[in-house]
Amino acid sequence: MDDTIKIRILASGSKGNSAFVRVGDTRLLIDAGISCRRIVHGLRDIDESPEDLDAVLLTHEHSDHVKGMRVFLNNYPETHVFSTRGTLVGCEERFPMPQNWTPIAADGPFRVGEVTVDPFELLHDASEPTGFRLDASGFSMGFVTDLGYWTDEIAEHLLGCRVLVVEANHDPHMLRTGPYPAFLKRRIASSRGHLSNEQARALVSRIAHPELEWLVLAHLSEKNNAPELAIDEISPALPTGDTNIIAASKEPGQPIELAPSELPPSTRPVKQGVLF
Ligand SMILES: [Zn+2]
Numbered sequence: 001m002d003d004t005i006k007i008r009i010l011a012s013g014s015k016g017n018s019a020f021v022r023v024g025d026t027r028l029l030i031d032a033g034i035s036c037r038r039i040v041h042g043l044r045d046i047d048e049s050p051e052d053l054d055a056v057l058l059t060h061e062h063s064d065h066v067k068g069m070r071v072f073l074n075n076y077p078e079t080h081v082f083s084t085r086g087t088l089v090g091c092e093e094r095f096p097m098p099q100n101w102t103p104i105a106a107d108g109p110f111r112v113g114e115v116t117v118d119p120f121e122l123l124h125d126a127s128e129p130t131g132f133r134l135d136a137s138g139f140s141m142g143f144v145t146d147l148g149y150w151t152d153e154i155a156e157h158l159l160g161c162r163v164l165v166v167e168a169n170h171d172p173h174m175l176r177t178g179p180y181p182a183f184l185k186r187r188i189a190s191s192r193g194h195l196s197n198e199q200a201r202a203l204v205s206r207i208a209h210p211e212l213e214w215l216v217l218a219h220l221s222e223k224n225n226a227p228e229l230a231i232d233e234i235s236p237a238l239p240t241g242d243t244n245i246i247a248a249s250k251e252p253g254q255p256i257e258l259a260p261s262e263l264p265p266s267t268r269p270v271k272q273g274v275l276f
């Protein structure tokens, strides 16, 4: 069995979001909020291809997460798409009903190949947005962006992961004094907006552990944050200096490769969902 574990953030931020995750022979794309051409390029660059994706998982319907879907589904119509019903309804105007779509629900884990995907509810101004936890033999990853604040329930879904992708959208002071109009500032800072560096730091201090290998700060605002600032602010929340911490940007990131782990397969139960 192939034991490759490879992650690449293809783009992150308010202009577009997409991430590729490969665990063995299972290949997933989380969100498609950049052009199809950029997605394909970002995959081919690391010797992967869109035809080989087992699933596209959508977090929510905002354009910076789905705007590549129309062309992507046009070019690769057999792509299997997983999202909540709320997300699909929210996408009605953006792309036609996918040929292969599976409805998912928060706290309804499902399998895609070797990976158990556990979607969980987020607080954001979208219809049924979700974060994802991915578990496979010796691998676990939490993916959480686009949330106004975090709860104990969200934190519990992110415990014990080898890789965490966590939103660090804005510095509250930069947001307050920055160029955005007042309504947008209010929206971003609201309980259904985006996580600040401070909120991300509190979340990371709750969920980080000595075996956390990568912390990827995501969805950074170009106007209201800076990569060095977010890293400086959040890295003290890591219990050891052994965790790699990086800030994702609108450009494709360096692929992250993980060594196969000796850890036993995840024991998180699959309560319901699709097996194929
Ligand atoms: Zn977003």
Ligand SMILES: [Zn+2]
Binding pocket: 060, 062, 124, 126, 146
């Ligand atoms: Zn959003």
